[in-house]
Amino acid sequence: MLLLNTLPSHNGPLTSVDAETLGERAAETVERFLAQRANHAETPLHSLPALATGLGVGAIHIKDEGHRLGLGSFKALGGAYAVIRLVLEDASKELGRPVDVSELQSPDVRAVARTMTFACATDGNHGRSVAQGAQLVGARAAIFVHSGVSDERVAAIARFGAEMIRVDGTYDESVREAARIAEANGWTIVSDTSWPGYERIPGLVMQGYTALVREALRKMPEPPTHVFIQSGVGGIAAAVAAHLAIVLGDVRPVFTVVDPARAACIFETARAGHPVTIAYGEPTVMAMLECYEPSLVAWRVLARVADAFMTVDEEDAISVMKQLANPVAGDPAIVAGESGGVGLAGLIKAVSDPSIRTALHIDEHARIFLVNTEGATDPAKFEEIVGLTPAAVAAKNQMGAEG
Secondary structure: OEEEOOOOOOOOOOOHHHHHHHOHHHHHHHHHHHOOOOOOOOOOEEEOHHHHHHHOOOEEEEEEHHHHHHOOEHHHHOHHHHHHHHHHHHHHHHHOOOOOHHHOOOHHHHHHHOOOEEEEEEOOHHHHHHHHHHHHHOOEEEEEEEOOOOHHHHHHHHOOOOEEEEEOOOHHHHHHHHHHHHHHHOOEEOOOOOEOOEOHHHHHHHHHHHHHHHHHHHHOOOOOOEEEEEOOOOHHHHHHHHHHHHHHHHHOOEEEEEEEHHHOHHHHHHHHOOOOOOOOOOOOOOHHHOOOOOOHHHHHHHHHHOOEEEEEOHHHHHHHHHHHHOOOOOOOOOOOOOOOOHHHHHHHHHHOOHHHHHHOOOOOOOEEEEEEOEOOOOHHHHHHHHOOOHHHHHHHHHHHHHO
16 A cells, blocks of 8 residues: 655754754764674665566665664664763763763763663564663663563663563554653663653664664665655664765665554554554564554654555565565575565565556656665574575575675
8 A cells, every 4th residue: 555745844944953963964973883893894885687677676775773783673783873972972071071982981980871771662673772771971870671672682682681570562552661660760661662752862763763874874875766765663764865965966766664554553544643552453474564653753864755555464574575585586584574675575576567667657767765674683584484594595605795
């Protein structure tokens, strides 16, 4: 199902706060912070020419965030970045002078960090980033996980020394519980979603995501004409859409937000024209996107710069996982988790429907940009779906290179 953006705010200017948060200078700051990380490396941008030919488009490029900072997800860019920013801000107040990121490991800054506890709710990836950031600076982390988060994902967060707190119910219920307990204990909430009165920190999390767009634009031969990005609460989609709109201006790409049909909070918000909370139903395999209430900051951005909204079904996500792991001859094999390839699922659905293809102006010259937002963050689940281990998929590219 496709919904074109006909809201009055569409193509209107971003608010000054959003433009500053997600613009070029902000992305430069994120990259400067990343340069201080010992395990930082740009993630690959893969070209999929054989798939592009098969789908009748000019080019497909996919940014593979399955390799980001050892966490296997684009969210490694957001939570840890926000934690570091907040520690440096507190250290500046405590020390009475500006404190630069280069001083992050100094005794004075670490002394401040030891007094801080960062909390968040997570489906897995964001919590891992917050926990890693807290460990990096010497702070504490309390991570709230709902009943649907697998034991494997909980263990992956706990290895960073975080206190793990189980919450009955959905992701959105764990967000509310995290906020309640954090306020009672004087902890700092680092959420990737926002609500009335709580916007700056989620904005910093989104700011962290702009680095992946900046990296991709440097590597692409030409800017994209079309972008399909998956969405949970909306943060990654809004960050990518806003940064591209700011950097590319009048030649910005047609931007489509892709939701799981079973958790389509952004799609239904677009249909209503204002933020809505949708009813909890049957869980989706796209676990990292299973959100039922949009981020207010993300929606404010998407209402202006997203051109279309669509949904994909469970079988679409599963099919894309298998397709990326077993690509068309000549294309690289890519390890994508259950939520990682959803943007590609949206593209495939769009080009297979002549009416959608026409509505989005997709032709044989279209240059598509996608993001594989996660690798196999739950390896057992990946093997169950794909029939191969993540290592076996990665080995295909090595065999191809040697051949």
